[in-house]
Every structure is written in C-alpha cells, then in structure tokens.
Amino acid sequence: MNFWLFLLLSIVKVAVVLVIFLTSVAYTVLLERKLVGRIQNRWGPSRVGPFGLLQPLVDGAKLFLKEDIIPTHVYKPLYLLAPLIALGCSLLSIAVIPFGEPIEYHGFKWFEIADLNIGLLVILGVTSISVYGIALSGWASNNKYSLLGALRASAQMISYELALGLSLVGVVLRTGSLSLTKIVEVQSVHGVASWNIFGGGQIIAFFIYLTAAYAETNRAPFDLPEAETELTGGYHTEYSSMKFAMFFMAEYGNMITVGCVATLLFLGGWTSPFGDLIPQPQNFFVHALMPIVWFVAKVFAFLFLYIWVRGTLPRFRYDQLMGYGWKYLVPVAMLNIVGTSLVLAVFP
Amino acid sequence: MHLILFLIFAAFSLAGAVNLLLQTHPINSALSLIVVMSSLAVLYLLLGAEFLAIAQIIVYAGAVMVLFTFVVMLLNVGEEEHTHGSVVAKAIGFPAVVLIFCVVTTVILETEKRLAPIRLTDRITTVQDLSKVLFRDMLLPFELTSVLILVAILGAVALARKEGHT
Numbered sequence: 001m002n003f004w005l006f007l008l009l010s011i012v013k014v015a016v017v018l019v020i021f022l023t024s025v026a027y028t029v030l031l032e033r034k035l036v037g038r039i040q041n042r043w044g045p046s047r048v049g050p051f052g053l054l055q056p057l058v059d060g061a062k063l064f065l066k067e068d069i070i071p072t073h074v075y076k077p078l079y080l081l082a083p084l085i086a087l088g089c090s091l092l093s094i095a096v097i098p099f100g101e102p103i104e105y106h107g108f109k110w111f112e113i114a115d116l117n118i119g120l121l122v123i124l125g126v127t128s129i130s131v132y133g134i135a136l137s138g139w140a141s142n143n144k145y146s147l148l149g150a151l152r153a154s155a156q157m158i159s160y161e162l163a164l165g166l167s168l169v170g171v172v173l174r175t176g177s178l179s180l181t182k183i184v185e186v187q188s189v190h191g192v193a194s195w196n197i198f199g200g201g202q203i204i205a206f207f208i209y210l211t212a213a214y215a216e217t218n219r220a221p222f223d224l225p226e227a228e229t230e231l232t233g234g235y236h237t238e239y240s241s242m243k244f245a246m247f248f249m250a251e252y253g254n255m256i257t258v259g260c261v262a263t264l265l266f267l268g269g270w271t272s273p274f275g276d277l278i279p280q281p282q283n284f285f286v287h288a289l290m291p292i293v294w295f296v297a298k299v300f301a302f303l304f305l306y307i308w309v310r311g312t313l314p315r316f317r318y319d320q321l322m323g324y325g326w327k328y329l330v331p332v333a334m335l336n337i338v339g340t341s342l343v344l345a346v347f348p
Numbered sequence: 349m350h351l352i353l354f355l356i357f358a359a360f361s362l363a364g365a366v367n368l369l370l371q372t373h374p375i376n377s378a379l380s381l382i383v384v385m386s387s388l389a390v391l392y393l394l395l396g397a398e399f400l401a402i403a404q405i406i407v408y409a410g411a412v413m414v415l416f417t418f419v420v421m422l423l424n425v426g427e428e429e430h431t432h433g434s435v436v437a438k439a440i441g442f443p444a445v446v447l448i449f450c451v452v453t454t455v456i457l458e459t460e461k462r463l464a465p466i467r468l469t470d471r472i473t474t475v476q477d478l479s480k481v482l483f484r485d486m487l488l489p490f491e492l493t494s495v496l497i498l499v500a501i502l503g504a505v506a507l508a509r510k511e512g513h514t
Contacts, residue, residue: 118402129405
C-alpha cells in the first residue's frame with residue numbers, strides 16, 4: 001500500500017476513534033449522573049432532551065462559554081500545561097487498543113489504530129506519565145488544597161502502579177507475549193471457559209487489577225485527591241471553564257481506557273462468551289461487527305461497575321489506602337506471579 | 349523518514365538538555381530532564397529497540413522523574429542561587445569535556461565504517477530476543493546487578509529507619 005494513502009487512512013482512523021472516544025466520555029458522565037441518581041433514589045438529569053440525553057452537549061457548551069479565570073498567583077506555564085498533559089495521556093493509550101477482530105485489507109488494519117508488539121507496556125508507560133498532569137496542576141496552582149490533593153494523587157498513583165503492573169504479569173506469562181491482540185487470541189477458543197479470569201486462573205489478578213485501577217484513576221472509594229470535604233476540590237480547585245473540563249474528560253477517559261484494558265486482558269476482549277458453541281456468522285459485515293458489539297458490551301459493564309462502586313462504597317482514609325496498597329495488594333500480586341509461574345512450569 | 353524523525357527528536361533532546369542547565373527553577377529543570385529522557389526513548393525506538401524505549405519511559409520518565417518532582421513539590425524549593433563556580437571546576441571541567449567529546453567522536457567515526465545505516469523497515473529487537481540474551485548469555489552479570497539493587501534497597505531502608513525504633 002502506498003505510504004501516503006496509508007498515512008491518510010491512519011489519520012481518518014485516528015479522527016474517527018477520537019470522536020467516538022470523546023462522545024463516549026461525555027455520555028459516561030451522563031451515565032454516572034443517572035445511575036448515581038437512581039442509587040440515591042432520585043431522577044438524575046431528565047430535563048434536556050428525552051431522558052436527559054442531550055445533557056452532555058449542553059454541559060459541554062456551558063463549559064466552553066464560561067469565563068476562563070486564571071488566578072494571579074499561579075505559575076503560569078505549568079498551570080496551562082498541566083490539563084494538556086492530563087487529557088493528552090488519557091487520549092494516548094486508546095491508540096494501542098484493538099476494538100475488534102484483526103481484519104486486514106491490503107495490509108491496513110481496521111478496528112485498531114496501532115498493533116504493537118509491546119502494546120501492554122505502552123499502556124503502562126502512558127499510565128506512569130499521566131501522574132505529571134495532576135502533580136503539576138497542584139503545584140502550579142500555588143494553593144495549599146491543590147498541592148495536598150496533588151501530593152495525595154501522585155503518592156497514590158506511584159504506589160498502586162506497582163500492584164497494577166504486577167497483576168498483569170500472570171496474563172503475560174500465560175500468553176507469552178505483550179501484544180494485546182495475542183493476549184485476546186489466547187482467550188478466544190472456548191468462550192468464557194478460556195477467558196483469563198476463569199480458564200486462565202487469573203481471578204485474583206483480576207481483582208488486584210480492578211482495585212489498583214480504581215486507585216490509579218482516582219475514583220471512589222480511592223478518590224482522596226479530590227475529597228471535597230477535606231480539600232474543597234483537590235488538584236483542580238483553581239481551574240475553571242475548559243481547563244477544568246479537560247481534567248474532567250481525562251478522568252472519564254481513563255475510566256474507559258481501564259475498562260478496555262480489563263476487557264482485553266481478563267474478559268477475552270472482542271471474543272464472544274459462547275466461543276465455538278455458536279457458529280461463526282457467514283455474512284462479512286456481521287462477522288466484522290459482532291466482535292465490536294461484544295467489546296462495547298464488556299466495557300459498558302465495567303463502566304457500570306465503576307459507577308456502582310462509587311455509589312455504594314465510602315471513601316478510604318489516606319493511611320488505610322497506602323497500607324492496603326503496599327502491605328496487601330503488592331504481596332498478593334507477587335504470590336499470584338509465583339503461583340501462575342509454578343502452574344505454567346508444571347503443566348506447560 | 350528515519351532521518352527526519354531522528355533529527356526532530358535529537359533536537360528535542362539537545363534542547364531539553366540545554367534548557368535543563370539554563371533554567372533557574374528546579375521544577376523546570378526536572379521537566380526538561382523528562383523531555384530529554386522521552387526523546388531518548390524515541391531514539392531507541394528508531395534503532396529498533398522497542399523494549400528499551402518503553403522501559404526508558406516507564407522507569408526514567410515515569411518512576412524516577414516523578415520522585416524528583418515529588419521532592420521538589422514537597423520541599424517547595426524556590427529559585428536556585430547562582431554561584432560563579434569554583435576555579436578548579438572550570439580548570440578541570442572544560443578540558444575534561446573536550447577530552448570526552450574527542451573520545452566519543454573518535455569511537456563513532458571508527459565504528460561508522462563497519463556498520464550499515466539503519467532504516468525504518470529493519471527488523472526490531474523483540475522482548476524475546478532481549479530475554480534470551482539476558483537470561484542465557486548474560487545471566488551472571490544480570491543476577492549480580494539484581495543483588496546490587498537489593499543492597500541499595502536495604503541501604504535505603506536502613507537510612508530511613510528512625511533512631512530508637514528497632
């Protein structure tokens with residue numbers, strides 16, 4: 001395939017994925033408001049459009065049009081850079097995620113922006129970089145609440161990154177590759193029975209991943225960086241208008257990415273839960289689109305779980321959070337690696 | 349294409365390095381160092397070392413530099429005071445820099461004759477290749493390094509332990 005055509009098609013693919021991703025970010029916010037409303041026995045947004053479905057658009061317009069206040073005492077270059085880093089990192093990792101079966105057309109892959117040998121490591125790398133957005137925003141705001149929130153966030157993210165990375169080793173051991181496509185292909189044969197969470201014996205790793213991911217994305221019950229009762233707002237206290245919206249979008253984007261990664265690593269990605277029990281559809285379009293439907297359904301289940309947990313569990317105390325991460329999650333993750341390696345060595 | 353990417357990221361890395369020295373505020377210097385390290389990661393990637401590139405990002409740009417910025421934020425250090433530097437440092441430093449530059453240039457010019465130019469389509473070194481070398485051919489140095497790191501961790505724990513608490 002011609003280089004320039006390849007480049008053009010790739011740009012189109014990136015644009016399409018970005019639009020879908022940002023739209024789903026906006027609607028995840030609506031989903032959260034609706035579901036938390038239901039959990040708290042109220043309606044949630046219901047006025048704008050049918051069932052409040054136009055609420056995200058109106059919210060977006062509101063945030064765009066609001067006055068953008070830059071406080072006088074902030075350190076301006078980093079204050080402006082921080083939301084860009086946060087949102088950029090949030091959008092970056094979606095590039096390596098395969099959404100559907102790897103269908104190639106003249107060497108051009110649909111349903112995935114980039115298929116890398118080290119896709120999993122790229123996601124971990126982006127996660128490790130994304131601390132800067134929050135850390136710098138808190139520091140540059142020159143506000144003690146922001147700084148406290150940012151310090152909490154960075155300490156929490158560094159600590160839980162370890163458990164997060166270690167929990168994935170079992171999956172990599174089973175697959176023998178760091179490529180996300182290969183990780184899914186290993187789980188594709190017998191449906192639910194060969195998913196890593198059940199057939200792969202990674203159910204402990206799955207729960208470690210889930211807990212660590214909640215902490216990484218600063219979501220309840222680990223949302224101490226923005227504990228409004230103690231910190232007024234957290235690291236984004238001094239931000240307004242579109243800059244605040246960028247942090248907001250980054251948070252929900254990270255939630256979606258975590259859902260995608262958990263789907264790929266533990267729930268068999270785009271494969272159907274029935275495996276070979278249901279014959280493959282013969283129609284080309286159904287064959288191409290069914291995997292995407294499964295993928296979206298699984299990611300949606302994760303987002304639902306995220307919001308459900310937020311609506312149900314109370315916030316941890318900060319020392320409990322740190323103790324839990326270091327004294328409990330990390331050792332268990334290491335034991336899981338040892339156990340998985342032993343099983344794989346005895347029954348290759 | 350390879351050359352263009354190389355030039356862009358080499359320029360980034362050099363600009364970051366110069367900026368690191370010129371900035372007076374520690375956090376700006378730390379951020380410049382992150383730029384240098386990330387550009388180095390891209391240069392590794394251009395050489396076909398994908399694992400090295402991403403390890404550079406995760407370990408250096410991610411973990412090490414986060415700790416740096418963390419310390420700067422916690423201590424809230426202000427502007428750095430500029431001293432004129434000692435005479436000894438200038439007397440030894442500049443000749444040493446020239447010497448190192450000469451040695452590196454000579455080595456590069458020597459090896460350039462033997463090596464073929466690299467292209468984007470070249471085969472990349474996979475994680476499997478790397479692990480074969482690391483765990484088969486270079487097992488002893490690898491294990492020794494891990495012991496060294498263990499000693500460093502124990503040293504850190506010993507230093508961090510407060511007096512009186514045993």
